[in-house]
Amino acid sequence: MSNDVAKRAFVSRPPEPPAWVLLNDPFQSIFIGTTRIFKIPFSWSFMNLTNPHICVVGITGAGKSYFVKTLLIRASYIWNSNAIIIDWAGEYKAWVRQSGGIVVSLGKGDYINIMDLSGMKPLDRVKQIMNSLDILTDISSYPEQRRLTDEALEQSYLNAGFALAEIPPKDKDAPTLKDAISLLDEKLQEGTYQYPAELENTIYRLRQFAREGEDYFSRKSTLDLEKLASSGLVSIDLSNLPDEKFRALAGLFILQTLKEKMRSEGWSGSKGLKAMIVLDEAWKIASDEKSDAIMIVREGRKYQFGLIVASQNPTDIHESIFSNVGTNFILRIKFQKFLDYIQGSLNFSNFIRSEISKFGVGQAAVEMAFQTSIRFPETFVLEKIYGEEPLYSYTIDMSDILTQAELAANLMAKSYEFEKSDLRNKFIEYNIGSDEIDSIFNAMDQNDRSIKMLDLVNLLRDKNITLENIIAFLKSLSIEDEITSRIISRSKA
Ligand SMILES: Nc1ncnc2c1ncn2[C@@H]1O[C@H](COP(=O)(O)OP(=O)(O)O)[C@@H](O)[C@H]1O
Numbered sequence: 001m002s003n004d005v006a007k008r009a010f011v012s013r014p015p016e017p018p019a020w021v022l023l024n025d026p027f028q029s030i031f032i033g034t035t036r037i038f039k040i041p042f043s044w045s046f047m048n049l050t051n052p053h054i055c056v057v058g059i060t061g062a063g064k065s066y067f068v069k070t071l072l073i074r075a076s077y078i079w080n081s082n083a084i085i086i087d088w089a090g091e092y093k094a095w096v097r098q099s100g101g102i103v104v105s106l107g108k109g110d111y112i113n114i115m116d117l118s119g120m121k122p123l124d125r126v127k128q129i130m131n132s133l134d135i136l137t138d139i140s141s142y143p144e145q146r147r148l149t150d151e152a153l154e155q156s157y158l159n160a161g162f163a164l165a166e167i168p169p170k171d172k173d174a175p176t177l178k179d180a181i182s183l184l185d186e187k188l189q190e191g192t193y194q195y196p197a198e199l200e201n202t203i204y205r206l207r208q209f210a211r212e213g214e215d216y217f218s219r220k221s222t223l224d225l226e227k228l229a230s231s232g233l234v235s236i237d238l239s240n241l242p243d244e245k246f247r248a249l250a251g252l253f254i255l256q257t258l259k260e261k262m263r264s265e266g267w268s269g270s271k272g273l274k275a276m277i278v279l280d281e282a283w284k285i286a287s288d289e290k291s292d293a294i295m296i297v298r299e300g301r302k303y304q305f306g307l308i309v310a311s312q313n314p315t316d317i318h319e320s321i322f323s324n325v326g327t328n329f330i331l332r333i334k335f336q337k338f339l340d341y342i343q344g345s346l347n348f349s350n351f352i353r354s355e356i357s358k359f360g361v362g363q364a365a366v367e368m369a370f371q372t373s374i375r376f377p378e379t380f381v382l383e384k385i386y387g388e389e390p391l392y393s394y395t396i397d398m399s400d401i402l403t404q405a406e407l408a409a410n411l412m413a414k415s416y417e418f419e420k421s422d423l424r425n426k427f428i429e430y431n432i433g434s435d436e437i438d439s440i441f442n443a444m445d446q447n448d449r450s451i452k453m454l455d456l457v458n459l460l461r462d463k464n465i466t467l468e469n470i471i472a473f474l475k476s477l478s479i480e481d482e483i484t485s486r487i488i489s490r491s492k493a
């Protein structure tokens with residue numbers, strides 16, 4: 001009996017949210033893709049959700065960055081949103097440049113002074129710096145060293161003429177970590193401090209961020225975050241910093257500063273999103289309880305920006321991010337322990353779990369947290385994220401086929417150029433399968449989006465594409481018969 005009821009409940013329960021939830025006002029939402037079962041076009045809006053924050057997970061190559069780019073571009077069309085990408089691995093910079101955005105590279109010409117105030121009271125900034133040191137170093141296990149550091153930071157502000165609990169004047173230069181280190185050094189030289197070893201260790205810990213040549217955070221800032229936050233599309237490339245600790249320090253500082261700036265501007269739920277802040281592959285920034293990333297997500301709609309946290313490793317993302325963001329996009333995940341972790345946080349069905357492990361590129365399970373209680377499943381599957389394909393041009397290079405004389409005579413095309421989707425369509429037209437097409441594009445992507453004609457034809461023959469189809473493809477490029485036979489005869493059988 002109870003079995004019957006359970007079965008019926010399953011059958012009558014719709015497997016996807018109703019259309020009125022998925023279809024939003026096109027002028028106030030972002031189109032993402034079509035649902036798998038009912039093929040409903042899903043457009044994302046945060047209006048009915050608990051908050052605008054988003055978490056994206058999936059293995060490398062699953063399509064996280066592609067999705068993030070699509071989201072940013074469409075948010076800029078629809079809400080005029082600015083975007084700041086905290087670009088851990090430098091994987092957004094080419095795209096940002098190509099889209100007309102700004103790229104700043106820390107560790108390569110650009111510096112941040114982590115003591116800069118950007119309108120904040122010195123006491124608040126000191127708290128933030130201590131918080132970052134708690135996350136990134138072992139300082140919290142050494143209370144005396146923590147106290148010494150805190151005191152030296154405060155004293156540096158006082159020495160530079162700031163009042164600790166007051167909003168600073170705009171034009172005054174903030175001290176740097178080097179000033180704080182000098183104060184500690186002086187104290188050590190005086191020789192009167194009771195625990196010199198504690199003092200030495202305090203200095204040593206701070207010095208790792210202020211060493212000559214690695215003083216990325218202890219020089220006058222070259223970066224105006226306040227201005228960058230309203231400059232359209234911006235990538236802050238962290239890939240040139242020496243290691244994860246430096247990247248995390250920069251990431252935490254940027255997040256803290258933007259959060260403070262947006263706190264003062266407040267939230268207006270009807271106006272869209274002023275900015276999107278992206279943390280892609282953010283290591284401790286997304287996993288440490290004390291990180292601002294977690295605070296921002298927990299505080300929900302307090303700020304007028306959406307935080308997007310993306311990672312290939314779900315266990316790098318604190319559980320409370322999964323459970324508090326308004327929307328989770330789960331792309332392909334393979335490892336059982338990652339599936340366990342994320343299923344434990346989100347409670348989706350075993351059916352969805354098994355789908356997630358089988359997803360192809362661009363497929364995703366979407367989980368949304370609504371402001372009011374709902375009577376439909378919160379998790380559904382998107383057949384494919386429909387992205388903004390950048391207009392890359394792909395080249396088939398004829399220089400390995402034509403003779404020197406032919407090349408010099410300039411009578412025949414030396415290369416053929418295509419926009420990506422045109423070339424893809426052409427391959428499809430000549431019965432080249434989608435796996436084969438993907439591997440051709442992979443080969444071209446590794447070589448500046450170009451391939452030599454003979455390599456292409458060899459690749460096609462390797463993939464068992466029929467000669468008939470290959471010849472038809474060559475003909476469609478208006479290659480003369482004589483050249484076509486030359487290509488075929490030189491290719492491996
Ligand atoms: N929804 C999609 N539709 C078409 N191509 C996609 C899609 N998502 C990803 N790709 C392609 O797959 C490759 C890997 O995507 P990427 O976003 O870099 O993965 P990740 O960031 O998860 O490692 C890229 O070449 C990208 O263009």
Ligand SMILES: [Mg+2]
Nearest residue numbers: 064065066091
């Ligand atoms: Mg990526």
